[in-house]
Amino acid sequence: MTVDQIPAPAGATAPGRGGRAGGDRPRTSMTTRRHRAFYMFASPWIIGFLLLTIVPMAYALWLSLTTYDGISPHWRFIGLANYRELFADSVTWDALGRAGLFAVTSVPLSIVAGLGLAVLVNRPIRARGLFRTLLYLPAVVPPVGAGLAFKSLFDQNSGAANGVLNIFGIDALGWLADPYARYVLLMTVLWAAGNVMIISLAGLQDVPRELHEAARIDGAGAWRTFRSITVPLLSPVLLFQTVTGVIASVQTIMPLLLAAEPTTGGVTAIPQSNYMYMMHVFAEYFALGRYGYASALLWVLFVLILIVTGLIFKFTSGVVFYNVDPEAKK
Amino acid sequence: MHAHAGGPMSRRRFLTVSALSAGGAAVGGTALSGCALPVSTGVGGGGETVTVMAKAEDISPELIKQAQRDTGVRIVTVKHDITKLIAMLTSGNPPDLVRGVGAVDTAYFAARDVAENLDPYFAKSSVLTADDLDPVNDLWRYDGRTQGKGPRYGMVKDFSQDSMYWYNTAHFDEVGLDYPSESEPVTYEEWLERAKRLTRRKNGQTIVFGGSYNGLYEATNLSTLTAAAGGSLFSDDLSRIDFTAPAARKALGWYIEYCRTKVGPSVIQPDPNAWDGPTYQASRMAMTNSGYWLGGMINTDEKLAKASRLAPAPVFEGGPRVSPCQGGTGFWMPRKARNKDAAWRVFEWFFGEAPAKARAGGGWGIPSLKSLRPLMPAEQDYQRRVLRAQEAELAHFSVISFTPYITADGFKALFNQVAPAAMKGEISVDTLARRLNSTINEQLERGKEQVG
Numbered sequence: 001m002t003v004d005q006i007p008a009p010a011g012a013t014a015p016g017r018g019g020r021a022g023g024d025r026p027r028t029s030m031t032t033r034r035h036r037a038f039y040m041f042a043s044p045w046i047i048g049f050l051l052l053t054i055v056p057m058a059y060a061l062w063l064s065l066t067t068y069d070g071i072s073p074h075w076r077f078i079g080l081a082n083y084r085e086l087f088a089d090s091v092t093w094d095a096l097g098r099a100g101l102f103a104v105t106s107v108p109l110s111i112v113a114g115l116g117l118a119v120l121v122n123r124p125i126r127a128r129g130l131f132r133t134l135l136y137l138p139a140v141v142p143p144v145g146a147g148l149a150f151k152s153l154f155d156q157n158s159g160a161a162n163g164v165l166n167i168f169g170i171d172a173l174g175w176l177a178d179p180y181a182r183y184v185l186l187m188t189v190l191w192a193a194g195n196v197m198i199i200s201l202a203g204l205q206d207v208p209r210e211l212h213e214a215a216r217i218d219g220a221g222a223w224r225t226f227r228s229i230t231v232p233l234l235s236p237v238l239l240f241q242t243v244t245g246v247i248a249s250v251q252t253i254m255p256l257l258l259a260a261e262p263t264t265g266g267v268t269a270i271p272q273s274n275y276m277y278m279m280h281v282f283a284e285y286f287a288l289g290r291y292g293y294a295s296a297l298l299w300v301l302f303v304l305i306l307i308v309t310g311l312i313f314k315f316t317s318g319v320v321f322y323n324v325d326p327e328a329k330k
Numbered sequence: 331m332h333a334h335a336g337g338p339m340s341r342r343r344f345l346t347v348s349a350l351s352a353g354g355a356a357v358g359g360t361a362l363s364g365c366a367l368p369v370s371t372g373v374g375g376g377g378e379t380v381t382v383m384a385k386a387e388d389i390s391p392e393l394i395k396q397a398q399r400d401t402g403v404r405i406v407t408v409k410h411d412i413t414k415l416i417a418m419l420t421s422g423n424p425p426d427l428v429r430g431v432g433a434v435d436t437a438y439f440a441a442r443d444v445a446e447n448l449d450p451y452f453a454k455s456s457v458l459t460a461d462d463l464d465p466v467n468d469l470w471r472y473d474g475r476t477q478g479k480g481p482r483y484g485m486v487k488d489f490s491q492d493s494m495y496w497y498n499t500a501h502f503d504e505v506g507l508d509y510p511s512e513s514e515p516v517t518y519e520e521w522l523e524r525a526k527r528l529t530r531r532k533n534g535q536t537i538v539f540g541g542s543y544n545g546l547y548e549a550t551n552l553s554t555l556t557a558a559a560g561g562s563l564f565s566d567d568l569s570r571i572d573f574t575a576p577a578a579r580k581a582l583g584w585y586i587e588y589c590r591t592k593v594g595p596s597v598i599q600p601d602p603n604a605w606d607g608p609t610y611q612a613s614r615m616a617m618t619n620s621g622y623w624l625g626g627m628i629n630t631d632e633k634l635a636k637a638s639r640l641a642p643a644p645v646f647e648g649g650p651r652v653s654p655c656q657g658g659t660g661f662w663m664p665r666k667a668r669n670k671d672a673a674w675r676v677f678e679w680f681f682g683e684a685p686a687k688a689r690a691g692g693g694w695g696i697p698s699l700k701s702l703r704p705l706m707p708a709e710q711d712y713q714r715r716v717l718r719a720q721e722a723e724l725a726h727f728s729v730i731s732f733t734p735y736i737t738a739d740g741f742k743a744l745f746n747q748v749a750p751a752a753m754k755g756e757i758s759v760d761t762l763a764r765r766l767n768s769t770i771n772e773q774l775e776r777g778k779e780q781v782g
Contacts, residue, residue, distance in 0.1 A: 069417035071442050072780030091747070155602040157535045161511045171534030175597060259600075264412070267599045268746040287415060287743035288736075288773060 114196025147257025422741025432658030490621025735777030
């Protein structure tokens, strides 16, 4: 009897083969099984990402190289002409500048407001749950509803805001026109600061209580504790909010909802201070039918978002504090 | 730490992926709207099915049931949306009938060869006969150069002459102004003067708008005003615009003055109701530039109906009387529609049978078939009064050509981008005219190139 002919003892595994005991089926290593499980769980997202993001992005890239308008018979390939036009288009750059300005004002304001509210409702106060709910409620109001509410509230002739001013003998203001429209837009952002609050609140509850107690014993005051313990431990959360906030703010659609006529053709009737990049994209796509040019605008925005995100990571790498080094090798 | 199967994704990596996904969604999500996504026709069950792209108010669920009873054809509706229409046309799966605005859509779709020539269908129809068609249906004709001539691509469901205006006599009484004539037009300058006197303000708020005059679209309003000043907004081949030409300059100047004086809603003084109806009904507007159709709303309030008058379209001093229809909403049939015969049956039924008769009696527009005119509401004195004014105005109807090289929405978007500065007095009307020429002609040039 050769070695090969010796029957394997019950429960033993044939060398070099996976599978169950007995060696009748190939065995799968733990690593392979884990990889397989990972891809099975991740596949719905990956498939969705490929079909609903990568494919349309590639399609948009192709469109950006053409004069396609969706319906006309004589569209053609024009190479990078749309990109060249874009870089020379002052309306585009003005719109981008306004979007950038909106991002650098609205994101810090909403983070500060949200964090402040989170600190407040994290304290042991009566009816804390009620306050948390009330403060978060605006964040769950659909943007269309919020837009209509703000429009009614700030209408020059019939809005409550001017009603209040009139009580104090102040003449009505054209809130939804320049130069006030930008402030109304900022108010809509702050009104929905509950979103930032809820994430900051989760972060605050993750801060170890013993660190605060140790600081207090060492004689640190409330502000010092907040600045030296709470904020560093919250910094990953704040970074997340900054990145997603910047991305969301440059894509905001709220100016259109606040507009006099939130329609395809009415998109440019938005007060100039609120005519931001995505409004311009919307107008080029749907009012002017310039699918090629609008796709080029979107691709440029995509690249800019990547660059800005990269810069945020680069400049915050020294100030964001992780409890566990996320990049450390095990 | 590297993300691996079964292990947690690092926060940094999660943020990176989130940022990439969100950025990608910005490109991908919007681009998707332009993709040629197949849209189901909803065909199924027995009998023929016709897909109609319409707004909810065009075809109610009751009307759909009635269509099945009357014609045996099942109607499936798709909400009217230009991006969806483009997607359906591109994917070769268009609706069988599509809502459209004859005044501004006919040339656009016909020139792009996506609309079916309906002349052969009209020729065979015993319901929609040539001698019964109101001239307003010429809005749906285009011969490649001129709107109003050539093959028919659609039909109007009902219409108004949209340069006319309604006024509320109570406001005129309040400020001691004579009522405008219901048969003879005032000049645009007189209209604006009256609007100024009728406007009431308090604490920086406009309590009563003296008058609204925005037309249905900026493009149709300005081309009508230009025609009333004795000119044409578009060149003969419809490929260029010239606001510096005397008639167009006069029209533009008048409209900018209307906006600057803030006697009525405009892009720099928006009406929160977005249209005149509720404001006029609430007695916060003395004159509204709306045609006969607004009577459908006014007549629901007897007090308001008795105080309201319908007046002819104004004229410019020495200019012609021009009173076109700026809308002419109806349906057209895509050239690649799959169920053309069934669609035509629905078309005939909608425009010539029970629904058309019901619309004619509703007072929301003038029927597009002459034979249905006797059904227009005339039971009350105020209804007869309005009808007389309207019937006299029909003599001044004409079709004003709209270019196939830009959409009304596109015109509006470009106009609104440039004009507010002039409305606020920051630039002169002449500067505005030159800027409009530049920006709109650029778009017209693109459109012409694409139509070929």
